[in-house]
Amino acid sequence: MKIIVGTRGSNLALTQTKWVVSQLQNNYPNTEFEIKTITTTGDRIQNVSLDKIGEKGVFVKEIEEQLLSGEIDLAVHSMKDMPGELPEGLMFSWVPEREDYRDVIVLKGGYKSLKDLPKGAVIGTGSKRRQFQLSKYREDLKFDSIRGNIETRVRKIEDQNLHGVILAAAGLKRIGLYEKLRNRIEPIEARIILPSPAQGILAIEIREENTQIHKMIESINHSESFLQATAERSFLKGLNGNCHIPMGALCAIKGENIEIEGLLGNEDGSVLIKRKAYGPKEDAEKLGWELAKDILKEMKGYEG
Numbered sequence: 001m002k003i004i005v006g007t008r009g010s011n012l013a014l015t016q017t018k019w020v021v022s023q024l025q026n027n028y029p030n031t032e033f034e035i036k037t038i039t040t041t042g043d044r045i046q047n048v049s050l051d052k053i054g055e056k057g058v059f060v061k062e063i064e065e066q067l068l069s070g071e072i073d074l075a076v077h078s079m080k081d082m083p084g085e086l087p088e089g090l091m092f093s094w095v096p097e098r099e100d101y102r103d104v105i106v107l108k109g110g111y112k113s114l115k116d117l118p119k120g121a122v123i124g125t126g127s128k129r130r131q132f133q134l135s136k137y138r139e140d141l142k143f144d145s146i147r148g149n150i151e152t153r154v155r156k157i158e159d160q161n162l163h164g165v166i167l168a169a170a171g172l173k174r175i176g177l178y179e180k181l182r183n184r185i186e187p188i189e190a191r192i193i194l195p196s197p198a199q200g201i202l203a204i205e206i207r208e209e210n211t212q213i214h215k216m217i218e219s220i221n222h223s224e225s226f227l228q229a230t231a232e233r234s235f236l237k238g239l240n241g242n243c244h245i246p247m248g249a250l251c252a253i254k255g256e257n258i259e260i261e262g263l264l265g266n267e268d269g270s271v272l273i274k275r276k277a278y279g280p281k282e283d284a285e286k287l288g289w290e291l292a293k294d295i296l297k298e299m300k301g302y303e304g
């Protein structure tokens with residue numbers, strides 16, 4: 001049997017996919033795996049702002065078509081980039097261990113920390129979730145929207161004369177840039193910037209009927225990460241979230257219980273609501289969903 005694994009062609013996507021395949025290969029030494037690179041619409045139109053392209057789906061559509069047609073058997077994605085609903089016939093399989101969930105600032109050479117940046121410092125990030133939360137922490141900061149893969153964004157510190165850029169720790173760690181830039185990187189704790197739902201978690205997408213692959217992937221499941229993915233994705237689905245509304249979520253496991261924190265902002269960042277829910281692990285899905293509904297209700301109150 002040969003298993004074809006689909007992925008985008010970016011350094012991060014390929015690195016993630018190779019990591020998943022090597023884990024599966026360890027557990028199934030007699031199975032042959034092949035990695036197939038797929039170019040998506042999102043990859044093709046690098047210079048157009050994501051807001052103009054529209055949905056989150058532009059980085060996954062072509063990959064999902066090949067899953068549905070049987071050209072590939074599984075696909076590896078960053079779960080935080082995945083829309084709330086998957087196409088009919090597809091599902092997420094089990095979840096490998098989460099990487100660091102935090103955002104970090106990569107500082108321009110010579111600067112020591114976010115706290116010590118000069119007044120009015122310019123930070124590269126197009127994410128409203130990151131911008132609005134950072135503005136709460138430091139009102140004077142200015143923002144410059146940047147796009148491109150991780151390597152490009154880091155280069156833009158010099159090219160666009162920024163004081164720093166905000167990126168996910170997970171991506172930097174996975175491609176080995178975190179180590180290289182260690183003395184210019186400062187992690188930002190979740191109490192300052194709540195991460196995106198499922199940040200640092202990989203999604204392994206398969207066809208619903210493919211129980212054999214699902215069983216194989218169970219061998220690399222990490223139960224805490226699976227639980228966090230369940231709760232945080234459920235929060236995202238409860239908000240009916242797309243990438244235009246600022247939102248975040250983080251689930252912490254406390255013995256037999258979980259604590260999930262969720263964040264929702266309005267379009268211009270004048271309202272930013274952050275709330276927590278606590279309850280037994282078995283209720284992860286319900287807790288994430290109901291937290292989203294509570295926050296939405298509160299947001300309606302502001303909108304009048």
Ligand SMILES: NCc1[nH]cc(CCC(=O)O)c1CC(=O)O
Pocket residue numbers: 078079080081150166167168169170171172198199200201
């Ligand atoms: N939206 C881009 C993206 N999608 C996944 C990651 C890496 C982190 C992860 O796996 O959650 C990144 C880069 C970033 O946000 O800095």
